Amino acid sequence: MKGRLIFLLLILLLVIVQYSNSITLELIHRHALQLNNNGPITQQQRLKDLLHHDFIRHNIISHKWRQGLQPTTRSTRQATEGTPSAAIEMPLASGRDFGIGQYITSFKVGTPSQQIRRLIVDTGSDLTWINCRYLCAAQGDNCTKGRRIKRRRVFNARLSSSFRPVPCFSHMCKVDLMTLFSLKTCPTPLAPCAYDYRYSDGSAALGVFANETVIVGHTNGRKTRLHNVLIGCSDSFRGPTLQNVDGVMGLAYSKYSFATKAAENLGGKFSYCLVDHLSHINATNYLIFGANHNQVTVLGDTRYTRLELNLVSSFYAVNVVGISVGGKMLDIPLQVWDTTKGGGTILDSGTSLTFLTDPAYQPVMEAIKKSVSKYQRVKLDGVPMEYCFNATGFDETLVPKLIIHFADGARFEPHWKSYVIAAADGVRCLGFLSASFPGAAVIGNIMQQNYLWEFDLAGNKLGFAPSACSSS
Numbered sequence: 001m002k003g004r005l006i007f008l009l010l011i012l013l014l015v016i017v018q019y020s021n022s023i024t025l026e027l028i029h030r031h032a033l034q035l036n037n038n039g040p041i042t043q044q045q046r047l048k049d050l051l052h053h054d055f056i057r058h059n060i061i062s063h064k065w066r067q068g069l070q071p072t073t074r075s076t077r078q079a080t081e082g083t084p085s086a087a088i089e090m091p092l093a094s095g096r097d098f099g100i101g102q103y104i105t106s107f108k109v110g111t112p113s114q115q116i117r118r119l120i121v122d123t124g125s126d127l128t129w130i131n132c133r134y135l136c137a138a139q140g141d142n143c144t145k146g147r148r149i150k151r152r153r154v155f156n157a158r159l160s161s162s163f164r165p166v167p168c169f170s171h172m173c174k175v176d177l178m179t180l181f182s183l184k185t186c187p188t189p190l191a192p193c194a195y196d197y198r199y200s201d202g203s204a205a206l207g208v209f210a211n212e213t214v215i216v217g218h219t220n221g222r223k224t225r226l227h228n229v230l231i232g233c234s235d236s237f238r239g240p241t242l243q244n245v246d247g248v249m250g251l252a253y254s255k256y257s258f259a260t261k262a263a264e265n266l267g268g269k270f271s272y273c274l275v276d277h278l279s280h281i282n283a284t285n286y287l288i289f290g291a292n293h294n295q296v297t298v299l300g301d302t303r304y305t306r307l308e309l310n311l312v313s314s315f316y317a318v319n320v321v322g323i324s325v326g327g328k329m330l331d332i333p334l335q336v337w338d339t340t341k342g343g344g345t346i347l348d349s350g351t352s353l354t355f356l357t358d359p360a361y362q363p364v365m366e367a368i369k370k371s372v373s374k375y376q377r378v379k380l381d382g383v384p385m386e387y388c389f390n391a392t393g394f395d396e397t398l399v400p401k402l403i404i405h406f407a408d409g410a411r412f413e414p415h416w417k418s419y420v421i422a423a424a425d426g427v428r429c430l431g432f433l434s435a436s437f438p439g440a441a442v443i444g445n446i447m448q449q450n451y452l453w454e455f456d457l458a459g460n461k462l463g464f465a466p467s468a469c470s471s472s
Helices: 043-066 171-176 258-265 358-372
Strands: 016-019 022-025 088-091 103-109 114-122 129-133 194-198 204-217 223-238 247-250 269-273 286-289 296-298 303-308 320-325 345-347 354-357 388-390 402-406 420-424 427-430 432-435 441-443 451-456 461-471
Touching: 043 420, 043 432, 114 129, 129 204, 194 223, 223 258, 247 258, 258 269, 258 286, 269 461, 320 358, 354 358, 358 427, 358 432
Parallel strands: 022 088, 114 247, 129 223, 345 441, 354 432
Antiparallel strands: 016 022, 088 286, 103 114, 103 204, 129 247, 194 204, 204 223, 269 286, 269 451, 296 461, 303 461, 320 402, 354 441, 388 427, 420 427, 451 461
């Protein structure tokens, strides 16, 4: 069974900053000394690891894309408009210090709450699951066969009064959770609904579904509680991706994802801001559920484009119509951007670099290569990128402005460092990867960096504005 895990990339510790009507959690950057367990790595090694995860992730995206460009069933309880009483702002940071290529976050679960510290944040995953043990009181036995999780932070479901397993005989288990790989096994009507969540890189998580309370806790004692959040209680998993984490936070747009649940209670919105991936230790990232009440300062006007929430599976799709470089619109066939003809574009914080299908990739690369052709071309060992060059004495003013144009007239103007990226000491590379057509173009998180991105699920809008990702 093909997996549906797509990793987002982002990490966190909780420090409270109080605003008039919002709750703010400040991020500790991924390079903070208190998080650095494995020591520094070179830029080249980091890029090699990012590319490895990017290719795996894009294979998953392509598989889901081929399943059919068709509307998906959404919750009848959609994200609601209105002004929430508070917004949750969660810190995000890289999982590099934990030996993984994704970003992680943390939250508290249960009543009384238990801390879960290392959750992969994944905009392409529908299910939020955690390392967990659950003892069935009715059966007097371990529902998950007594498999032991070693060296992990494990949620003990028996100690939580709000833990409510989903019955295996229920319609929810038999029908609603089929896309989350629920199993048909149902030994007794009261037995919990089990799952076998498989990922295309060979990783897998097994456990049972339950509704639970999720708490965002703060150092001053304030708490925000989300009730009846669907979680997976996983007591068994395998694969390299999952070895050093405590679970996954699913942020895809789907009925049971954490993003949908949190947003429907907080104004139908969530947003994030990613600093430069090579920033110093005092840089911050944010994941905000609810409106941004100036917690993150923007450096220009916020632009809006339509967010296609029901277009393809649970992806966040946008209507791109073209790319210009240096003020010239490139000759890219329109079908590249047209989902009815096998194309289309998604915004994905779990992919690092930006993928363009071949009909778009070639003209974009040619246009940018001309501007850096005076520099000596180099080949980095183990880095499958088409064009890298010796950046000694590099003049950034030579880099032409790249603009992504949307159908409704909005324009996204990434910073030049987001597409002429630092790859090793004294070396830069053009930050695009090629994908086959038909297929999806993916705007990755490096292209998104130093912008605040707001996903308005209630209004079907995507807002974006340049930002240093710092608080006001």
